[in-house]
Amino acid sequence: MTVAPPTPTTARPARPASTTSTSSDRRATLIWAVAAMVTVAVLLLVPLWFTHRFYFYGDTQIGSFGQWYHLGSELRDGHWPLIDLQRWRAGNYVAEGQWGQWNPLVLLISVASTFATNAMVFCTVLKVVVAVLGSLGGFLLCRGYGVRREIAFVVSIALPLGGVTQYLDLTTWATGLLVWALLPWAWWAIRRTLQGRNPFPALVFCYLLVTVGYVYGTIYLALVLIGCLLDAAILRERPAFLRVLGVGVCAGLLAVTVYLPGLLTAPVTTRGSWEVLDTNNLPVSLQDYAVSVVPTGVVPPGLGRRDMTPLGYLAWFLPMLAWVRPSRVSSALRPAAGLLFVLVSVALWSLGPTQVGPLRYPVRLLPVVTLCALVVAGILASGATTRPTRGQLGLSLLWVGAAAFLAGSHALYTTRAQLTSFALVSVAILLVWWLWRRGTASDASARLRRQLPAVVAAVMALCSFGFLVLQHSYFPTPQSKERNMPALVSDYRRPLAGSVGDVFMVGAPNDAIQADASVTSDFLTASAWYVDGRPIQNTYTTIGFATYNDRYCMTLIGGVCRPALAMLRSTEPQTGMSRLDLLSVSTVLIRKEGVSAKTLDNPPPGWRVGRETPLSVMWVRERPLPAAGGVVWSSPGTRVETLSEDTRTVRLRVTAVSDQGGTVAFSRLAWPGYRVEGGGSLSDHLVDGYLTTLRLPASTEGKIVTLRFDPPGWPVELAAWTVSVVASIGWSLLALVLWWRRRRDPSRDESPDDAAPDLLDRQAQPAG
Secondary structure, X not given: OOOOOOOOOOOOOOOOHHHHOOHHHHHHHHHHHHHHHHHHHHHOOHHHHHOOOOOOOHHHHHHHHHHHHHHHHHHHOOOOOOOOHHHHHHOOHHHHOOOOOOOHHHHHHHHHHOOOOEHHHHHHHHHHHHHHHHHHHHHHHHHHOOOOHHHHHHHHHHHHHOHHHHHHHOOOOHHHHHHHHHHHHHHHHHHHHHOOOOOHHHHHHHHHHHHOOOHHHHHHHHHHHHHHHHHHHXXXXXXXXXXXXXXXXXXXXXXXXXXXXXXXXXXXXXXXXXXXXXXXXXXXXXXXXXXXXXXXXXXXXXXXXXXXXXXXXXXXXXXXXXXXXXXXXXXXXXXXXXHHHHHHHHXXXXXXXXXXXXXXXXXXXXXXXXXXXXXXHHHHHHHOEOOOOHHHHHHHHHHHHHHHHHHHHHOHHHHHHHHHHHHHHHHHHHHHHHHHHHHOOOOOOHHHHHHHHHHHHHHHHHHHHHHHHHHHHHOOOOOOOOOOOOOEHHHHHOOOOOOOOEEEEEOOOHHHHHHOHHHHHOOOXXXXXXXXXXXXXXXXXXXOOHHHHHHHOEOOOOOEOOHHHHHHHOEEOOOOEEHHHHOOEEEEEEEOOOOXXXXXXXXXXXXXEEEEOOOEEEEEEOOOOOOOOOEEEEOOOOEEEEEEEOOOEEEEEEEEOOOOOEEEEEEEEOOOOEEEEOOOEEOOOOEOOOEEEEEEOHHHOOOEEEEEEOOOOHHHHHHHHHXXXXXXXXXXXXXXXXXXXXXXXXXOOOOHHHOOHHHHHOOOOOOO
């Protein structure tokens, strides 16, 4: 890390930058912020030189883009989707939580995706923009902690180059990327609220962070809020403590809105139980942290693993922390107690089990460790360093050498990469050391001293570019799989050409698609089906409906086993009906592999072979059924007439029912949240174990009965959202009114910039 020139110690720190900075200071800060954004944009082009689909991999192909496209299409059609009956076990979007229906940023991305003609280009541009904005948030967070402009620049360009951010979040986990980008903005804004500024920015960024629906982001935010409360408690500033607590309450109410439906729906899903497991799947170990300063450092979780990328990489310049003067560390980090709390908490969490309930893959935590570690490094570089000695240089080089040796010994096949990294990182550190020594020498000119921080920052940016090229020369592809989904949006419409009504795919073509991209002419995977627009049951979900999944052996990405075809054709015993009829399926797309020609050529009565290719056969009903959602069966002696029907409501007139009562089944999953109005009740004995089933007593004959769906806990969730939003707006307006009054009558009180002066004076202030 670069070294700040020594500054004289005074009894009282300088006044806040907001009251003392000149227009030239602000201009300089703006220039460095823009430089950081431009630099990050250029750096993120490097991976595309080696892998042109780098930002269109894994879950982005089969998850995020399809979900954005579907959500955007629904919004453009005037619908705000909570549940989609035709997607069956993947259609409970509000319980899924990660669709972001409450998030304006996600909604904007979703609508924009519907105008894209090339999914790969759209995702690439979007992710680069998000990464650039996330880096800018990191720059502001650094400045809020008093980090020099030049050092904040170095930190901000390093943030998106962390191993997990680069090889997982940017490539596949889009929700993780959004959370990573929003977290520093929220943190920066919360600290401003702590210092007496208008809470509006903090409330906005907390809203956006929570409503992404990615539970890790909400937990990160909770840790940040606790850290800021700790800062206020240490300073014994009750007003600051209450302001941060207020932000936390508003964010907590939003968490109720976003996550309560999923918790209340969990008992019927595949995530109904909480397990603590150590599956060794994308874990984090102390060895990962030990090699984190080597751009090519990898620590495979098992013997023989050669598919790992440098996920544990944090930053190449961290060994320069050896240049810190120990006597200055305590005073430099005094305003950063909350930051240290978050860093230690997340680092310890990452070393825990690889799965705790729905929380999997500890490597997901490393981007936050990177953020915290680099901001801490920036604080120390700004306020606790001195002119480095040869001994301190030696310690830095020893650190790099030990890390490279450890990485090479854990993955012998990367020995050449580690030797190269050791040599180049050592040269870079030596170059920075020489520049700083030369610029702070007693005979150095005033001009050189003045320009030194900018020169060193530019050199470190060039070194970061070089190490990025080095990384991708050895590790050109992401950690996730190439799912081979099409780039052109028009190509997504080929597999279901000729289908009618609701569709069910039989087979698991995922492996075949990964081996041969041409298979996408016949099949897609998971949420990629959404781009086609036609209703198919094989889309992606992290929750599912347990009994439905078991009945058709369906995986989370929509593949089903071959016996599912026989199950679909079989008769459900209670109703005596075909399961194809109960599901309201009008098209079956079958993967040929493992299915006999006799079976493929003989669809059920009332069906025909609509299309055949070397890989697939499509069965189509001669008379398509209505879409899923309506009545599909009534018990003997029971007759009902459907008066109206939509996604969340069905109104029935009961025209006949026996003295013993009757039963009605609907082609919709029995998600928690259904209720009956006008007579009757939901049956505990579901038809086929998963269909919504209504029990009608004899007294309902001639009456109108309504089946209605609201997400479980819906009144509470709406109330929580309303209170949070109204309180946030009211608080922000009140703060604005008070600021305006103070500005018009300075004698009444201090301005917001001067509010809580003791607190602000005890916060680290930007030092240039």
